[in-house]
Amino acid sequence: NIHHTASTGKTLKDEAAAILSSLGLDAASLSGGDLSVRSPVTGETLAAVKTISASDAASAIEAAHKAFLAWRLVPAPKRGELVRLLGEELRAEKEALGRLVSIEVGKIPSEGLGEVQEMIDICDFAVGLSRQLYGLTIATERAEHRMMETWHPLGVVGIISAFNFPVAVWSWNAALALVCGNATAWKPSEKTPLVSLATQKLFERALARFRTEGGEAPDGLSTLLIAGRDVGETLVDHPLVPLVSATGSTAMGRAVGPRVAARFGRALLELGGNNAAIVAPSADLDLTLRGVAFAAMGTAGQRCTTLRRLFVHESIYQQFVPRLKSAYQSVSVGNPLDGNLVGPLIDAKAFEGMQAALEAAKASGGTVTGGERVEVEGAADAFYARPALVEMPAQTGPVSEETFAPILYVIRYKGFDEALHLQNDVPQGLSSSIFTNDLREAETFLSVRGSDCGIANVNIGPSGAEIGGAFGGEKETGGGRESGSDAWKAYMRRATNTVNYGRTLPLAQGVKFDV
Ligand code: NAD
Numbered sequence: 468n469i470h471h472t473a474s475t476g477k478t479l480k481d482e483a484a485a486i487l488s489s490l491g492l493d494a495a496s497l498s499g500g501d502l503s504v505r506s507p508v509t510g511e512t513l514a515a516v517k518t519i520s521a522s523d524a525a526s527a528i529e530a531a532h533k534a535f536l537a538w539r540l541v542p543a544p545k546r547g548e549l550v551r552l553l554g555e556e557l558r559a560e561k562e563a564l565g566r567l568v569s570i571e572v573g574k575i576p577s578e579g580l581g582e583v584q585e586m587i588d589i590c591d592f593a594v595g596l597s598r599q600l601y602g603l604t605i606a607t608e609r610a611e612h613r614m615m616e617t618w619h620p621l622g623v624v625g626i627i628s629a630f631n632f633p634v635a636v637w638s639w640n641a642a643l644a645l646v647c648g649n650a651t652a653w654k655p656s657e658k659t660p661l662v663s664l665a666t667q668k669l670f671e672r673a674l675a676r677f678r679t680e681g682g683e684a685p686d687g688l689s690t691l692l693i694a695g696r697d698v699g700e701t702l703v704d705h706p707l708v709p710l711v712s713a714t715g716s717t718a719m720g721r722a723v724g725p726r727v728a729a730r731f732g733r734a735l736l737e738l739g740g741n742n743a744a745i746v747a748p749s750a751d752l753d754l755t756l757r758g759v760a761f762a763a764m765g766t767a768g769q770r771c772t773t774l775r776r777l778f779v780h781e782s783i784y785q786q787f788v789p790r791l792k793s794a795y796q797s798v799s800v801g802n803p804l805d806g807n808l809v810g811p812l813i814d815a816k817a818f819e820g821m822q823a824a825l826e827a828a829k830a831s832g833g834t835v836t837g838g839e840r841v842e843v844e845g846a847a848d849a850f851y852a853r854p855a856l857v858e859m860p861a862q863t864g865p866v867s868e869e870t871f872a873p874i875l876y877v878i879r880y881k882g883f884d885e886a887l888h889l890q891n892d893v894p895q896g897l898s899s900s901i902f903t904n905d906l907r908e909a910e911t912f913l914s915v916r917g918s919d920c921g922i923a924n925v926n927i928g929p930s931g932a933e934i935g936g937a938f939g940g941e942k943e944t945g946g947g948r949e950s951g952s953d954a955w956k957a958y959m960r961r962a963t964n965t966v967n968y969g970r971t972l973p974l975a976q977g978v979k980f981d982v
Contacts, residue, residue, distance in 0.1 A: 479506045479570050483513045483661055486563045490668040497661075502693065504661055507573035507811040508802060510848025516660045518694040524701045527690045528652050531623045532707040534687035535650040539620045541683060546646050547597025549684060552673035553642070554590030557583055564634070564665055571661050572633055573810040575803040578766060586638035586666075588934045589950060593642035596955055600647065611969025618959040620648030621733075625702035627713040627723070630813055631769045631871075633659035634666045636737070639934070639949045640712045640958075641670075641689060647958040649710075652690040654702055656715075658813060660693045667691040703727055710735060710958065714771075717869070717895070717943045724945070735957050736945025737938075739869040740897030742920075742929040743776035745886045745912070747903035752787055754926065755902040759875075760794045762900075762928030764854040767809050768873025769817075771944075772898040772922070772930040776866060777877045778886045784879050788858070791877075792836050795856045800841045811849045812872055818850035821872035824865040825855055828876070831864030833857045838874070867893045883908055891919045897940030898922035898929035921948070 477485075483506075488494055500517035519527070538546065557564070561583045569579035602616035624644040628636040633656055641651045655663035670689045677684055692698050702708055703726045712735040713723045720738040727734040744762070746755055762774035779787055803810030812818050818840065825838045838855030854873035859866060866876045880886040890899055899918040902925075903909050909925045911917050921940035922932065932938050937952035939945070948954045974980060 479509055480511055480513050483567060483570050486567050487661065487665060489563060490560065490665050492664055492668055502657060502660060506570050507813050507849055508570060508804060509846045514661060516693060519692050519698060521697050521701045524692045524694065524698045525705060527692060528623055528705050528707055530687040531650040531652050531690045534685040535622050537685040538650060538688055539648040543597045543600050543646060545682060546648060547594045548682060549673060549677045550590050550642050550646055551594045552676050553670055554587050556669040556672045557587045560669060567662050567665055568633065569804060571659050572630060573803055574766060575808065575810055582632060582635045585635040585934060589638050589642045592934055592951060593646045597646040608975065609973045611967065613966045615964050617962045617964055619962060621709040621958060621960055622649060623708050624649045624651050624958060625708040625711040626651055626653040627699050627702060628655050629715040630656035630658040633662045636714045637666060643955045644958045647955060649958055650688050652692060652702060654692045654694060654699050657695045663691055706730060709733060720945045735947035737947050737949060738943060738945040739895055740771045740940060740944055741775050741869045741893045741895040742772055742898040743778065743890045744774055744900040744902060744929060745890060746779045746787060747901060747905060747908055748780045748782045749904040750902035751904065756790055758928040759791060762930035763875040764798055764809055764873050765930060767812055768854065769813065769871055770930050774875060774929050777875055778880045778889055779877060781879050781881055788877060792856055795837050795854055798854065800851055800853050801843050809854060811851050815850055817872055818852060820870055821852055821874060824870040824874055827865040828857045832860045862889050862892065869895060887917060894943040896920045896942035897944040900924040900927060900929045902926055
């Protein structure tokens, strides 16, 4: 059978079904549905699952709202206990879920497991947070008064997620939303329903344990809506969804943002990036080579934080770029489950988009190394490509767009200010890096006149992040922040409270109003 993989001898379809069944999913739910699920690893069909209609999704959102009305009354540290149990279930099934991520999205095993580790980490973070969620006490101008702020949950948090972090993005949102006292309704990518079904099963296990321990949690707290864009739109338009957290392309955000705003809802947008790194004359080139190679070629260029533009100082260009090119020529491209470092693109459309960008780059004077399709045994219907390094004379043509594939545009620069200008001169603003040992350059890069991105790093590539920091970007990346720091505030509403504990009624600003 052409779909056997060397590592297990089973078809990926059988392996995915076995994982899902071990997590308690009924085998019947994997066939006969209207949404066909494909593995990018081999191109084989894994399952056909049922989608939810827009009207059923609207009813599910109403049920989620009822769940919120009960959940908000549960003390936050008790809500944290549910998320702690979710983290335990994820720990117990890390191998299984990580493997399923690799099968459904084509990530190498360490990245499939890494995605689940991120879910575990955000659960830990959220558990601690559940004993915080604090407001300020603020000095008041009136005697015998106290002014403070209180944070309250919002309601149903709508989560729309992209294919490339198919479950971690849910957890970044859900773990915080739940400890904050919200219910969640999740519309995953139509390309990744299986990992979302698995994740929902783990949530249900945690919920059952929570109830066994005596915890009170309503049904409908975490609702999974497997469907396409139409149900995404139901979430976007529903008046009982006060916050829509949407991760995906800038085109999606451009549609979602104004629609949510039109009903005065809140949108948390995590959209496309076009991330750059500057390699300065003083850079440690060995470290830079490893940082650049992982950030640009890892996950086959399909991270929102993937390195896509590289500005190399002219004085080290000849020393550095040939070494990078040979890394591009030698990196192993192939079945990610068999030990290769670069796996497949998600589908044919992604491969065509990559080829179109390379053609456009050539038309703008670029010189392309790599980029060709790589045939992989047993995977005739899959799309593997050698990562492409494109030397560009200037930042023109496709360089200012995000092409969701492993293409690195390399541009020579002369002066630091020129490099800074190029780095910022694109519509997106997610992640950025500088490789330098010059303190002035490093600090300037991080300063107000430096990188305009949500993430700015020194001597680390732009790709990937830890959950402790706030994650997100500026400009066409959408402006949202998720995960660590005080990102939890996006999932709550703030009330300012003033209490008079005296016997008089002084008015603010010295106003007199004696009736
Ligand atoms: P996509 O925009 O095609 O789809 C993302 C999600 O949005 C899917 O669930 C889809 O069904 C839904 N959707 C699309 N149009 C919609 C609409 N009009 N209304 C409601 N829902 C809609 O993105 P993709 O191809 O799955 O993912 C890749 C993109 O996501 C890249 O641009 C990448 O940079 C971005 N991304 C960003 C981040 C981040 O945190 N900034 C993280 C991961 C991915």
